[in-house]
Amino acid sequence: MPALFKTEKLPGEAAGPHPRRGLLGLLDGRRAGDRLGLAPELRLGLAVTASLAALIAGDPLALGLMLAASLLYLAAQVRPRVILAAYLALAVLAGLAAGCLWLMGFVFQALRNISLDAAVNPFLRLGLSVNLLLPLALHSRLTDLSGILNRLRLPGLIKLPLLVTIRFIPTFLNDLNQIREAVGLRFRGRGGLLFWARRPLLGWRVCFTPLVVRLIRSADELAVAAELKGLSAESDFGHRPPRLRPVDQAVAVLAALTLAGAALLEILHAAA
Amino acid sequence: MSTSARPAPVNWRRALWTGRGLFETRDLVTIGLFAGAAKAVTLMLALVGGGMNPVTMILKSAVFSALWVLLLTKVPKTGALTLANTVAGLLGFFLLGQAVISLPSLILATLAVEFLIAALGGLARGPHLAVLAVALSELAMRLINLFFAYLAMREQPELMIMVLMISAASYLGILLGLFGGWKMVGELRHAGLIQD
Amino acid sequence: MLRLEDLHYRHAHRPDWALSGLNLELPAGRALLVTGHSGSGKSTLLAVLSGLVPHYYKGELRGRVSLDGQEPARLSLADWGFKAALMTQNPEIQFLGSTVEEEILLTLRCRKIPEAEAAALAALSLERFGLKGLGRRSVFHLSEGQKQKVILAGLWALKPRLLLLDEPGANLDPAAGAELGRTLAALKAEGLSLVIADHRLDWLRDLADQVLVLRRGRAAAQGAWNLLEDEGLRKDLHLRPRPGPPPAEKTGPGPPEGAAGVELENLSFAWPGGEDLFAGLSGRLYCGRVTVLSGPSGRGKTTLARLLCGLEKPAAGRIRGFGGPGPAGGRFASQVVLQNTDHQLYLSSVRAEMELALAGGPPAAGETAERRLAEFGLAGLADRHPQSLSGGEKQRLTVALGLAGAPRLLVLDEPSSGLDGRNLELMAAQIRKAARKGPAVLVITHDRQLAALCADDYLSLET
Secondary structure, eight states: OOOSEEOSBOOOSOOOSOOOOHHHHHHHOOOTTOOSOOOHHHHHHHHHHHHHHHHHOOOHHHHHHHHHHHHHHHHTTSOHHHHHHHHHHHHHHHHHHHHHHHHHTTTOGGGGGOOTTTTHHHHHHHHHHHHHHHHHHHHOOHHHHHHHHHHSOOOHHHHHHHHHHHHHHHHHHHHHHHHHHHHHHHTTTSOTHHHHHHOHHHHHHHHHHHHHHHHHHHHHHHHHHHHHHTOOTTSOOOOOOOOOOHHHHHHHHHHHHHHHHHHHHHHHHHHO | OOOOOOOOOOOHHHHHHHOTTTOOHHHHHHHHHHHHHHHHHHHHHHHHHOTTOHHHHHHHHHHHHHHHHHHHHHSOOTTHHHHHHHHHHHHHHHHHOTTTTTHHHHHHHHHHHHHHHHHTTOGGGOHHHHHHHHHHHHHHHHHHHHHHHHHHTTTSGGGHHHHHHHHHHHHHHHHHHHHHHHHHHHHHHHHTSSOO | OEEEEEEEEEOTTOSSOSEEEEEEEEOTTOEEEEEESTTSSHHHHHHHHTTHHHHTSOOEEEEEEEETTBOGGGSOHHHHTTTEEEEOSOHHHHOOSSBHHHHHHHHHHHTTOOHHHHHHHHHHHHHHTTOGGGTTSBGGGSOHHHHHHHHHHHHHHTOOSEEEEESTTTTOOHHHHHHHHHHHHHHHHTTOEEEEEOSOOGGGTTTOSEEEEEETTEEEEEESGGGGGOHHHHHHTTOOOOOOSOOOSBOOSOOOTTOOEEEEEEEEEEOTTSOEEEEEEEEEEETTOEEEEEOOTTSSHHHHHHHHTTSSOOSEEEEEEESSSSOTTOOOOEEEEOSOGGGGOOSSSHHHHHHHHHHTSOOOTTOOHHHHHHHTTOGGGTTSOGGGSOHHHHHHHHHHHHHHTOOSEEEEESTTTTOOHHHHHHHHHHHHHHHHTSSEEEEEOSOHHHHHHHOSEEEESOO
């Protein structure tokens, strides 16, 4: 009888643990195209400031100036292909919204009054938000967040759960992947999407029950581990004061100048 | 000479900073874990089905509210929901820039709901109050988000119809999730995973 | 010196004592092995020694525990942590930092050690445990053995007098177990006392100076290692049997002429951007037989299981069914029982799980959920919630559910992790029974004792 198994080549050095892929890989290493490598705090600060300014501003010129500056900010950090894809997705969404509004116009008389002139400002604000949030969404890494936590003076009451959250999101993503695979294997050959469409409650159970059980068991185990570590809301999480590099400072100055320009245009608009 | 023992003055700043007397480490760990799970599910569903797909939007809201009901059953303390919403909100803000402007008012709204629930007897009275707390806080948060959406679209308020429809769909998900969470609490008690 | 004097402990709201009348003296620089059947009180004893009792678990504690004259009840949990440090069974759950260095620093910061001192201690600790080059590596990208080393490095930096380890051998392959044994021997030589609770005993042969066998919270046997040489005592106390010599790659008595099964033809696989995990792998898994697959971690055992179940696609080669009904070389049904059973149980009762599983399989006359459950010794548990079952019961249920779909191939990934001797034998019997019901059964395991109990054919990815 021949040998049960034979191989032409066997692995040499241990190949290491299962590589992390998918969403987790994305969160772990989203660095592609991040040419400026701005401090995460600066990105967050600019997003907050610009969102506030966009809400206050009512002059299309002021909003236009901020939008133009934000486009430069975006182009300096995100690949043109990604920007194009994001704007295309936005255009599709806007198109869908316009289509829905047109259809609903047959029911709601008010919707027939929408004019392109009056819709300019809302769309300028939307564009501004996209330009500021896209670098955040593309370049924020979970590992950066531990650093941000160390630099922010947040209450321990918030810092401790945030630390746990940041630490466990990759674990949960891994768990969710395993649950998805386990469900796929167990219910293979039963009709695919049609099977779940007929049994939405079973679908809910098979997704939700393992997640909840895992969560509750992890909460108990981690609480014990945290107590043993001496971790509490009064722990020292290693505070580091923020440090801005010259490129961060330059971007901050340009942002301040843009805001000043927008404020001037807003005042002139009001005076007129 | 006699001296009367005076109670040590409460250091409120420290209590608010560290949660001393309000939460134990195990509560904070549980809140962090549930907030992390809620965000992980949101991220996964956004990637699988797209953020604006009505089915994933409803499912996302359903998972979110069901997890919050379970969390409040495990940590039935005033302030737990506010803390969980704050952590989830900050994470959404740090990672995706979500709710950059509305976050403070969302936190205040949740806190107001929690005081109302405390006035009704507190979360320890049973999971029905956890369901009510999540239902009210999610409603309050949607109203606040609608207000900020109105500010952004004030020149053309008719556009708000779309935002209203999206909010309604996600709140439908919240209601479905509340029912699912409430049923799951009973089952987990039966399994001995949650103690009374 | 660790000293226990007439120690009793009862969990809150429970009538029985979890620990009862324990006495012990462990001098500095000595190692104690604590073993016993599942639920015998091993983890509870570690909870007492680590100070979790009485600081975290508020049961009833009687008697005296002391380490160098100091008692955990008289110190805060954080202060006791400087004296007695615990590594839990799942090291990943203990991590709070994202990288190796951050994890060790966080352990020290939590103990309020000044920043400069913490940094120096962390550097020293990384060097001491051979982790110097891994400081910036994500904790998710470590092997099981490396994860344990990171935890040990953090605990060692606190300079404790007593190190407590809960089932450290449960998830390690033999090489990693031996490596951990050497690390612990070095710590012992530094004067650190060790208390190790484990089901897997024999990797501790050269390390343990004393042995304590628990039965329902009481000391059933206590003494030097040689008491574990008694196979009768091991059986009586539900301990794992002594392992035989490492099995050589073998095939048992040949399968019957014309037997059906699953064939692997020149299978190759590599993760994107990585080297080949294996190349040109060929072989047959026969229906009605149990094949045990072992080998060091990272050599592709679980990947092979994923390939067999269609979760991954091979870079080259193919997997096909042969013999039996259906088109030759066609697709075949397979089921996998994962290590984490929690991910595979969804419904509110054991019966409902089985009914759902049977509904997905081919119709069979007279087949009922009750009958299937009875075959796997689960009949009395039909109305229980699946998540309320013990680890061994859950494993048996998932095997029974996997078989309900009448697969040609059933793959079990590390089914014996954390099982005591009695449950190990039960599991091995269920695996053999599963194979007799028709499918080819592939068991992926590091566990030599399980392999010895159930393998018809044995394959190693090591040689």
